[in-house]
Amino acid sequence: MxxxxxxxxxxxxxxxxxxxxxxxxxxxxxxxxxxxxxxxxxxxxxxxxxxxxxxxxxxxxxxxxxxxxxxxxxxxxxxxxxxxxxxxxxxxxxxxxxxxxxxxxxxxxxxxxxxxxxxxxxxxxxxxxxxxxxxxxxxxxxxxxxxxxxxxxxxxxxxxxxxxxxxxYTTLERIGYLQGIVADENLDEALRRLATIELDLISNGGSVTAAHRRMKTQLAFAELEQLAADAAQPALIRHAASAGTSRVHAAETTQSDIELEQLAREALSRAKTATKAKNARPATPNDSNLPVRSFVFLWNDLREWWLRYDDEIVSQLTDEQWDQFEATLAGTIAFAERMRSLRDDSPAVARVSTRSLSR
Structure with a gap:
């Protein structure tokens, strides 16, 4: 024996x-x-x-x-x-x-x-x-x-x-996610109470998907608030987290659960990668020679790319692969915000027609 x-x-x-x-x-x-x-x-x-x-x-x-x-x-x-x-x-x-x-x-x-x-x-x-x-x-x-x-x-x-x-097993995993929050004594008591309420709603016939989505939104929002208030965090992260918190809070009454969850996740990702985006390697002249058509083709290929993967990908990516994704995301968000600012602040910027881009 x-x-x-x-x-x-x-x-x-x-x-x-x-x-x-x-x-x-x-x-x-x-x-x-x-x-x-x-x-x-x-x-x-x-x-x-x-x-x-x-x-x-x-x-x-x-x-x-x-x-x-x-x-x-x-x-x-x-x-x-x-x-x-x-x-x-x-x-x-x-x-x-x-x-x-x-x-x-x-x-x-x-x-x-x-x-x-x-x-x-x-x-x-x-x-x-x-x-x-x-x-x-x-x-x-x-x-x-x-x-x-x-x-x-x-x-x-x-x-x-x-x-x-x-x-x-997706539904079971989502319920387990909520049960894990209730059982986690390291989490804020208010979040654990919210998870308990969501589980009660599920027991009474409520949507598991909706409950899971609402809870993920609340967790992301709580993490944003924590980052914004943490004096040990770099100023860029605290500023981005504070801005994200304000955006999510302002959208609570106007956005759907799906839109609110996406907004919270994007705000949290933006806050966490704020210093990475700031410290990203500046483009060299050779890096910036791609034509506009290349940009259009790239984003056409990436259209709704997130719909092509499911949650299984999380367990299959290495830490290095995830860091690469985070860094690319940070650079993309920084680029998008810079371009958005230029478009918003410069009404005279020419809007190139689809026809001219295809030439």
Missing amino acids: TSTPGHIELERSIDSIRIGSRHRTDLGDIDALAASIEKQGLLQPITVTPDGTLVCGARRLAALRQLGVRKLNVWVRSGISDGLAQLLAEQDDNALHKTLSPTEAATLYREVKMLLAEDARRRQIASRFGAKKGTPQSDGAATVAAPVTSLDGYARARAALLVTGTRS
């Missing part, structure tokens, strides 16, 4: 492991997995609750049964909530089980996601080093371990499937 925090590794009869109905879908190519395990061994045990209910590893368990394995090592995972244990043990004939509310589903989803991500990372680590000699069965074979960059997406999709029956 071996143990790690929250786990004990034990040998268990394969027939004693109980599998809830939510595990019996989308098992994929079990033959290939069985062949891989037979060749390389089970590099990481499956995970069960203390009473033997399967948590992670339905495909591995099916492959082991196909191979005729009678006993196997399992991770016994302690600290699982009663609600999740009941969900995992749910059977097809349990027709009277309680329908989960959106907030209950999000709570269980977060717990399942954590367990699945934990399991996937252990498999990833195990696959790097391979099975130990003399340990033919010790988590899925190396060829089926998820790449590090896809672990979060894998855990989210699988957790959503277990909890809701579909792979869509």
Whole structure:
């Protein structure tokens, strides 16, 4: 027997492991997995609750049964909530089980996601080093371990499937975002109360998307106020944050939730990158030789570019790539404000027609 925090590794009869109905879908190519395990061994045990209910590893368990394995090592995972244990043990004939509310589903989803991500990372680590000699069965074979960059997406999709029956997790993530704010003792109490109100609205049938958007607006606005009042921040950041706060506050009664959220995000980005824009490398003569037509083509290509990506991109960008994006955004905002000022202050500036630009 071996143990790690929250786990004990034990040998268990394969027939004693109980599998809830939510595990019996989308098992994929079990033959290939069985062949891989037979060749390389089970590099990481499956995970069960203390009473033997399967948590992670339905495909591995099916492959082991196909191979005729009678006993196997399992991770016994302690600290699982009663609600999740009941969900995992749910059977097809349990027709009277309680329908989960959106907030209950999000709570269980977060717990399942954590367990699945934990399991996937252990498999990833195990696959790097391979099975130990003399340990033919010790988590899925190396060829089926998820790449590090896809672990979060894998855990989210699988957790959503277990909890809701579909792979869509955006709504669950948004509710979890609000729940995280409520639980964060480092946040201002007023923000936590607002998040609690939004969760109550969701429980009463309110829109998750609208609640998530309103809360993100409030967080951005609060951060702007904090930056504006922080004497330790550079003057450029404090000035930009103060100006952004004023713009968002003035728009509260005239803009839609979508427009207000975008305004708050843009104001916060502008404030955070104020010093970057100020210190950006000045253009050299060679840099400024591009014709106006090039500018028009560039922005035609970029039209509504933000609609072509979803939230998944956040987990896939490196810090360096994100810094490059922030720097480009800062320079773009600074350029736009300079051009806007020139246009507003100089009514006589010629407005070049579309026709002349196309020549």
